[in-house]
Amino acid sequence: xxxxxxxxxxxxxxxxxxxxxxxxxxxxxxxxxxxxxxxxxxxxxxxxxxxxxxxxxxxxxxxxxxxxxxxxxxxxxxxxxxxxxxxxxxxxxxxxxxxxxxxxxxxxxxxxxxxxxxxxxxxxxxxxxxxxxxxxxxxxxxxxx
Amino acid sequence: xxxxxxxxxxxxxxxxxxxxxxxxxxxxxxxxxxxxxxxxxxxxxxxxxxxxxxxxxxxxxxxxxxxxxxxxxxxxxxxxxxxxxxxxxxxxxxxxxxxxxxxxxxxxxxxxxxxxxxxxxxxxxxxxxxxxxxxxxxxxxxxxxxxxxxxxxxxxxxxxxxxxxxxxxx
Numbered sequence: 191x192x193x194x195x196x197x198x199x200x201x202x203x204x205x206x207x208x209x210x211x212x213x214x215x216x217x218x219x220x221x222x223x224x225x226x227x228x229x230x231x232x233x234x235x236x237x238x239x240x241x242x243x244x245x246x247x248x249x250x251x252x253x254x255x256x257x258x259x260x261x262x263x264x265x266x267x268x269x270x271x272x273x274x275x276x277x278x279x280x281x282x283x284x285x286x287x288x289x290x291x292x293x294x295x296x297x298x299x300x301x302x303x304x305x306x307x308x309x310x311x312x313x314x315x316x317x318x319x320x321x322x323x324x325x326x327x328x329x330x331x332x333x334x335x
Numbered sequence: 336x337x338x339x340x341x342x343x344x345x346x347x348x349x350x351x352x353x354x355x356x357x358x359x360x361x362x363x364x365x366x367x368x369x370x371x372x373x374x375x376x377x378x379x380x381x382x383x384x385x386x387x388x389x390x391x392x393x394x395x396x397x398x399x400x401x402x403x404x405x406x407x408x409x410x411x412x413x414x415x416x417x418x419x420x421x422x423x424x425x426x427x428x429x430x431x432x433x434x435x436x437x438x439x440x441x442x443x444x445x446x447x448x449x450x451x452x453x454x455x456x457x458x459x460x461x462x463x464x465x466x467x468x469x470x471x472x473x474x475x476x477x478x479x480x481x482x483x484x485x486x487x488x489x490x491x492x493x494x495x496x497x498x499x500x501x502x503x504x505x
Binding site for chain 2: 268269270296298299300301302303304305308309310311313314315334335
């Protein structure tokens, strides 16, 4: 078979074609490269599917406090918190490093006007958007109430 | 005879009910403060009023280089126990002030507008203090200081210019 025929066969991913020895090896290498690339693309697609994108709204927690006490009501996040988690109807999600920075900045750059004679609730509610995988959210955006 | 009497009693009873109903209606109407806008109008008027006052206070507090938005919020949009809040971005010089919706106030509309303006001034003063070191422990003291300064500024504002009193216009 000629070179043109070999090119067509390559597109059909045939293992090899009968020609001179040099062209045979080159073609096999190309096929192997293509297979590797296909496998990589497929594995990337699968791992992307395993990370869930979405929004999570709930109570912002101090992650270190929660890891120790396992009590969401006693572990509200504050401006001193450096590692955060969010309690979404009883399910706890931790924030990634970037999310922790964003949450810390959001808590720092805010102020409330308390109702006269009342103390603001200690609980801090937030909405986090990003991708969740294995209980950790890769945060794209965070809004603190 | 009995039928006639019965009919007369029924008619007089009906008349009494009608008179009772109309008098009750009249009393209910007089209880509503004259000049109070409807609930739907309150939010619109409050937004207009607050935008005007925000411009004035931004100028006075030298915050003209900030882009500040006012959002009227229902209670579920605010932290429990608060009447408003401010969230700012120091790098972008933007801020959002949330103020409790007038529909959720239990005061006459004029008093409500005054209090909403107080919230705006209160939050702007927090913004002034934003560059100062802050901690969770100092928040309480900061809140007291901000309240006192806001009260003083508004007292001065309203004493100097009675026209600064919120006008209820339809």
